[in-house]
Amino acid sequence: MRVRWDGVGVRVGDATLLAELDLDVASGEILGLVGPNGSGKSTALRCVYRALRPSTGVVWLDDLALPTQSLLDSARSVAALTQDSHAELDFTVAEVVALGRAPHLRGNQALGERDQQLCAQAMRRTDVTHLAQRSVLTLSGGERQRVLIARALAQDPKVLVLDEPTNHLDLRHQLGLLRFLRGCGLTVLIALHDLNLAAATCDRIAVLARGQLVAHGQPVEVVDPELVRTVFGTKAAVVTHPDSGVPQLLYDVTANPEGTS
Numbered sequence: 001m002r003v004r005w006d007g008v009g010v011r012v013g014d015a016t017l018l019a020e021l022d023l024d025v026a027s028g029e030i031l032g033l034v035g036p037n038g039s040g041k042s043t044a045l046r047c048v049y050r051a052l053r054p055s056t057g058v059v060w061l062d063d064l065a066l067p068t069q070s071l072l073d074s075a076r077s078v079a080a081l082t083q084d085s086h087a088e089l090d091f092t093v094a095e096v097v098a099l100g101r102a103p104h105l106r107g108n109q110a111l112g113e114r115d116q117q118l119c120a121q122a123m124r125r126t127d128v129t130h131l132a133q134r135s136v137l138t139l140s141g142g143e144r145q146r147v148l149i150a151r152a153l154a155q156d157p158k159v160l161v162l163d164e165p166t167n168h169l170d171l172r173h174q175l176g177l178l179r180f181l182r183g184c185g186l187t188v189l190i191a192l193h194d195l196n197l198a199a200a201t202c203d204r205i206a207v208l209a210r211g212q213l214v215a216h217g218q219p220v221e222v223v224d225p226e227l228v229r230t231v232f233g234t235k236a237a238v239v240t241h242p243d244s245g246v247p248q249l250l251y252d253v254t255a256n257p258e259g260t261s
């Protein structure tokens, strides 16, 4: 499913959280949103999963404008793992993952065979099957994060919106998740702080700063020392990964952050 931000701006009072954003994401593409804290990444994503109504512009899913769709219809297409996703009730892992099926069920309708298959598949993909009967309250931060990703996958969406999904995940599970995203065939919109993981995972990267889109393109076009210096105020060198050919940044924590010496 194609996703398009069409002049999407968000203002609260006098503050512009997101200036008019134009971005077009093809079906099956992975778009990475990167940028400093407070640059508008979550705001841009919230407009897609409808936690926020844009002040200007429209988000399109294929040729349907989001405001013309019911919340239920868009929830069938778009699953989100957000920074405010919580699992604070005393539910088992299996119960939390099953909540992902809610947009596809009527009222208190029980899970059917296909629903159960999708939940089981989502739990396998996120390596939480062995936790199925545990209370989510007893999980570590990374285990809980994987359960929330499983819930989003169980929704069987066409578009997956992930806001910092690698938070709390150990290296193996970070790479496992990103590898899965590369092969899943869904349209993926993902906010990431780690520019190297973004470069390794995303087809295109959009760089936001103070609510503005300041760069946009394939990782080789975007991951650049000058951009890292101007946007993040950080000195970095770029090398090419010997196997994947993807640009990767190297940091020197002893260097002057502005890179002036």
Ligand SMILES: Nc1ncnc2c1ncn2[C@@H]1O[C@H](COP(=O)(O)OP(=O)(O)OP(=O)(O)O)[C@@H](O)[C@H]1O
Pocket: 012, 015, 017, 035, 036, 037, 038, 039, 040, 041, 042, 043, 044
């Ligand atoms: N309701 C609000 N009222 C005023 N300002 C807000 C509101 N919601 C968000 N902001 C501000 O909008 C800016 C953009 O926030 P957003 O969460 O989109 O940034 P982000 O790029 O996702 O940041 P981070 O990397 O820290 O998660 C921030 O400065 C934030 O404080």
